Amino acid sequence: MVRKTNPTEKAARLLDLVPYLYSHQGISIAELSTEFSASESEILSDLNTLWMCGESRFDLVDLEFESGFVSIRNAETLNMVRSLSVQETMSILFGIDLLREELDQTRQDLVSEIDQMRTLIDSKISNVVSATPSTNPMIQNAIEAAIRGRRAMKVSYHSVSDDRVSERTIEPFELVTRDKKLFVHAYCREAQSNRTFRVDRIENATVTDSEVDATHSWGESEKAIQIILRIHANSRKVHETFNDLSQNPDGTYTTAIFSKQWLVREVLAAAGGIEILEPLSIRKEILGVVRNLETACR
C-alpha cells in the first residue's frame, strides 16, 4: 500500500525529523515509524542518512539510536519546524471549515477565533478550499455519545421508502461508512428489530436516560434482494444509483438492493431509463403504480 518515497520526499522527512527528535528525545524507532507513517527500515535508513549530514564533513549531526531509542545533538541549524507547505495548509483549512460548522452550533465563543485564524494562516489560499460536513455534526456527536454511554436515543428519521418523517427510539450499536455515506446500525424499538439508518436523514436526535438492552446485538445485516435490470438510456445517474452493477452476458445487469420501495421510486425517477426484469413481483408492482399515476393525472 505505502508508496515508495522518492529522494526529495525523503529529504523532506529528514528535515522534519530533526525538530521532532529534539522535542521527543529518546523516542523509540517503532513509535517514529508510526508517527511518520514509514517502515522501521525506512526510519533506520533515514537516521543513517541524517547521521552523514552536517555543517561540514567534520561537524556532523550527532545521533544515538543503537538501543532502538533515538536521541539527537548537534543539529541546531535544522532544529526549526518548517513552514507549512501549501498542501499542508489546505489540509488544515478543510478541518478548520468543518470545525467551524460544528462549533457554530455548540461553542459560539470559538467561532470568531477560527475566523481570525483562517486568514492568519494563509490569506492567499484560504479561498481555494471549502468544506461542509456531509452530516450534521450535532447529530453525529449525539450518536457517538449514545454509543459510548450505552443509552437509547430519540430520532426523527426521514424514511425514503414511505417518504415520511417518523419518530423512533433506537439503540445505536455502531457508526459505519459505506459508499461515502455515514450509517448507524441500531436496534429500533418501534420495529422491534435491527435497522440501518442513514445519518444524513436523521433530522433530530437526542440521547435519552434509558439504557440499552444488553441482549440486543448487531447480528446479520438486512436481507438483500437480488434484482436483474436492463438499462434503456445509459446514464451516469444509473451507475451512481446502483454502485454495484455486474453485467450479464445478455447485456442485462444484476445487483442487490435492500429496499423494494426505494427501488420502485428510483425506477420511476429514471423515467424509462431502467427496466426491472426480475423479480417479476416488483416489475408488476411498478406497472401498477404507473397505471395509477396515469389515472390520477388524466
Add this chain to the structure above:
Amino acid sequence: MCWHAEEDQPKVRTVSRKSERLVNLTIALLATGRWLSKSEIFQSIDGYSGDTQSQERMFERDKEELRNLGIEIEVGTFDPLFEDEVGYRIRPEKYRINLSQLTTTQLSLLSVAAASWKRAEINSQASSALLKLSALGIESDLDGINPFTPVILSSHENLGNIMDAIASKKVVSFQYRLKDFSSQERVIEPYGVGTKHGYWYVAGLDLDRKAVRLFRLDRCISEIREQGKANSYEIPPDFSMRQQLASRDRNNLCLLEVRTDRGSQIRRHARPVQLGDEWDTVEYPFSDTAELVRDLLWHRDDVRIIDPGDYVGEYRLALERIAEIHG
C-alpha cells in the same frame, strides 16, 4: 552508532545520497550568515561530482526540488557592480514556521483541525502537518476541545494530485464521466478544491470551454495528471471555492402541491405558499425539465404540479415509457 551493511540495500544507498545532499545543502544555506557562491557550495558539500556543467545541472535541480518543498532560496549578488557572481542563502525566519500571531486557543484548534483527517484514508499532508505541530509541542487532545473533533469521512485517490497541482499552479488533465455515461478529456487550470455532502470537488478554468467549471472527483475516471510548467496561471483573486460549491443553478420556479407530512426533500428547497389540511402549496426552484420530472416521478402521488402546466406533458410521456417497457 549503528551502520547497516550497504551491500544489503544497494538501492537505499543511492536514494540516501541525493537526500543527504539536499539536507546538507539546506544546512549550508541556512547556517551561512552571508551569500554562498556556487563554487563554495560545490567545495563544501559532498555529492556535487563531475565537471562544472554537470555540477551546475545538479545544483539547478536541487534548488528546484527544495523550492517544491516550500523552502525559499534567496538569490543575491556579492557586489552590486559585478552581477555575474551570485550567491544563495535560506533565511531561517522564512524557513521556520511562524504561528506567533495565533493565540493558544487557536493553536489547539489548528491541531484539532489537522486531526480531522484521522478517520479518513490517510492524507499524508494532514499527517505531516500534525507532526510539525507535534514537534512544536502543540497537541490536539486538549481538554474541552477534543470532543468536537470534526471528521472527514473519505478522501479521494486524486485529492493529493489536485492539491499538488494547485500548490504549484500546474495545468491538469483527466478523463471525465459525462451525464450520458460517455467520457471526455478535460484540461483545466485548477483553482480550488472542496468537499460537500461527502463528495470531493475541484473547480478550475476549463481551457477548452474557457469558463470556470466544477468537477466531482469520483467522476474523474483517470488519474489526474499534471502537464506543463509550474506557475503557469494565476488564481483570480475573487475566486471562492465556497461560492463555487454553493452555486446551485435552480433558476426556474414552479408551483407544486405536496401532501402534508410528505415530500421532505422537496420542502427542503421549496418556499411554502399556502398550507392546507391534505395538501400544501409550495414554490419550488428547479434546474431543468428533466430534473423536475424526475422529482415528480420519485414522489409518486404525493406531489402534483400546478403551474406551469407545460410540464404535465413531459410527465405523462415518462409514465408511458415506463409502462411500455414494464408491460
